[in-house]
Amino acid sequence: MAPIPTPPAEPDDSPDTYVGLDADSAERLARERGWSTVRALPPGAIITMEYRSGRLNFEVxxxxVARSWKG
Structure with a gap:
């Protein structure tokens, strides 16, 4: 049987620190802090609810950035 994959580690970083920043600066900072995926979304965007470790979402x-959350 194949081993169970280990999800990527998430940075020890609070999503709240990105709220209020301009979107480009927030994305650059998130990548510098170790987020493997950064996703910018418009308000009210329809997205799937799967959780992805290492992903940071921005509502722009x-x-x-008006809102930020992990997954």
């Missing part, structure tokens, strides 16, 4: 309104 008027070029700024």
């Amino acid at each position: 309104k008027d070029g700024r």
Whole structure:
């Protein structure tokens, strides 16, 4: 039987620190801090609910991060 895969580690970083930053700066900072995937979404975007370790999501309104969450 194949071994169970180990999910990538998440940075010890709070998503709240990105709220209010401009989207480009927030994405750059998140990648520097070790997030493997950074996803910017418009308000009200329809997305799937699967959790992906190492992914940081931004809801971007008027070029700024309005909300941020893991997964």
